[in-house]
Amino acid sequence: MHATADLTEADRLMTVCNSCRYCEGLCAVFPAMEMRRGFADADLNYLANLCHSCGACYYDCQFSPPHEFNVNVPATLAAVRAQSYAHYAWPAAMAPMFARNGLAMAVATALGVALFLLGFAAANDTAALFGRHTGPGAFYALMPHNAMALLFGAAFLYAILALGMGVRRFWRDTGEPTSRPGVLRWLWQALKDSASLRYLDGGGVGCMNEDDRPTDTRRLYHHLTAYGFMLCFASTSVATLYHYLLGREAPFAWWDVPVVLGTLGGAGLVVGTAGLFAAKLKRDVATRDETHRGMEHAFIAMLFATGLTGLLLLLFRTTGAMGVLLAIHLGVVFALFVTMPYGKFVHGIYRFAALLRYAKERDEMVHAAE
Numbered sequence: 001m002h003a004t005a006d007l008t009e010a011d012r013l014m015t016v017c018n019s020c021r022y023c024e025g026l027c028a029v030f031p032a033m034e035m036r037r038g039f040a041d042a043d044l045n046y047l048a049n050l051c052h053s054c055g056a057c058y059y060d061c062q063f064s065p066p067h068e069f070n071v072n073v074p075a076t077l078a079a080v081r082a083q084s085y086a087h088y089a090w091p092a093a094m095a096p097m098f099a100r101n102g103l104a105m106a107v108a109t110a111l112g113v114a115l116f117l118l119g120f121a122a123a124n125d126t127a128a129l130f131g132r133h134t135g136p137g138a139f140y141a142l143m144p145h146n147a148m149a150l151l152f153g154a155a156f157l158y159a160i161l162a163l164g165m166g167v168r169r170f171w172r173d174t175g176e177p178t179s180r181p182g183v184l185r186w187l188w189q190a191l192k193d194s195a196s197l198r199y200l201d202g203g204g205v206g207c208m209n210e211d212d213r214p215t216d217t218r219r220l221y222h223h224l225t226a227y228g229f230m231l232c233f234a235s236t237s238v239a240t241l242y243h244y245l246l247g248r249e250a251p252f253a254w255w256d257v258p259v260v261l262g263t264l265g266g267a268g269l270v271v272g273t274a275g276l277f278a279a280k281l282k283r284d285v286a287t288r289d290e291t292h293r294g295m296e297h298a299f300i301a302m303l304f305a306t307g308l309t310g311l312l313l314l315l316f317r318t319t320g321a322m323g324v325l326l327a328i329h330l331g332v333v334f335a336l337f338v339t340m341p342y343g344k345f346v347h348g349i350y351r352f353a354a355l356l357r358y359a360k361e362r363d364e365m366v367h368a369a370e
């Protein structure tokens with residue numbers, strides 16, 4: 001007995017696939033499936049998060065529709081995966097709100113924070129909001145640095161706590177003790193597999209998106225988005241170190257490390273998320289999970305808006321538009337932080353945890369056979 005209809009369907013499919021095993025070379029899902037005789041909910045959540053939705057097993061399958069077995073692994077695992085984000089979310093009560101109205105919640109939060117910052121600045125000094133500010137400390141004409149650091153530090157720490165609790169629940173549910181996350185070689189293997197998106201390659205030929213012709217464009221856009229996000233995070237981290245260790249205040253010159261990292265990261269986010277969105281629109285309807293599209297769109301929209309508003313702020317930071325652009329950018333970043341633990345953002349973290357577990361299982365199997 002499974003908790004949802006999608007988990008029941010995933011159990012049926014994995015049972016069929018475990019008899020067939022034709023796709024065992026395509027990705028990690030099938031070898032991990034072959035290590036099991038039965039599939040509890042936790043096993044299915046683990047397998048769903050190992051799947052990278054490359055689509056290859058749908059087009060390769062002799063039992064996919066219109067065959068009566070109706071085997072559609074990518075769409076079913078995508079639905080189970082999306083449900084697993086809500087299942088493991090912390091605090092659990094927050095998840096349904098975002099699952100149903102992810103995009104609306106994210107936009108409302110971004111607008112609310114931007115309006116709060118604009119109102120805060122206007123109440124103090126309208127000239128500070130619409131005037132031109134240049135040189136070190138110019139951004140803090142909108143809001144004092146300490147107030148800004150407190151507000152965004154709290155949102156960031158909340159996101160880290162909620163994400164950490166969620167992945168801890170996932171890890172424990174899949175049967176691994178939290179005190180023994182794995183030795184270094186498993187971590188290294190999982191790191192390599194996730195950093196290269198190894199299982200988004202359809203077994204070596206490329207991802208299948210709109211039809212059965214393989215292409216690497218989706219992997220490229222994923223990389224641009226993920227590495228763009230990391231560069232933006234690195235930019236903010238370096239700027240924070242500058243502030244507290246060197247006493248240097250933002251904004252910095254165009255050639256300085258935080259600006260170079262932020263510009264490259266922002267460009268990666270804008271191009272990567274636009275490419276992912278276009279690929280989603282073109283994706284074969286048969287391999288899509290239509291029930292959780294709102295969650296995916298919210299994730300893409302918030303990352304795109306983060307990159308775009310950051311680049312606009314960089315372009316117009318010496319003009320009178322700086323105050324409004326900074327408020328909008330900060331509103332978007334705040335909304336991204338607080339919605340992160342309840343949306344598609346967690347897929348990267350759960351996928352890493354699933355890859356870590358897979359590296360451990362595979363390693364133990366090889367040693368047991370020796």
Ligand code: SF4
Nearest residue numbers: 017020021022023061
């Ligand atoms: S997806 Fe189809 S071909 Fe692949 S293992 Fe499952 S049943 Fe066999």
Ligand code: SF4
Nearest residue numbers: 027051052054055057
């Ligand atoms: S869609 Fe790709 S990653 Fe997912 S199970 Fe099928 S072959 Fe594996």
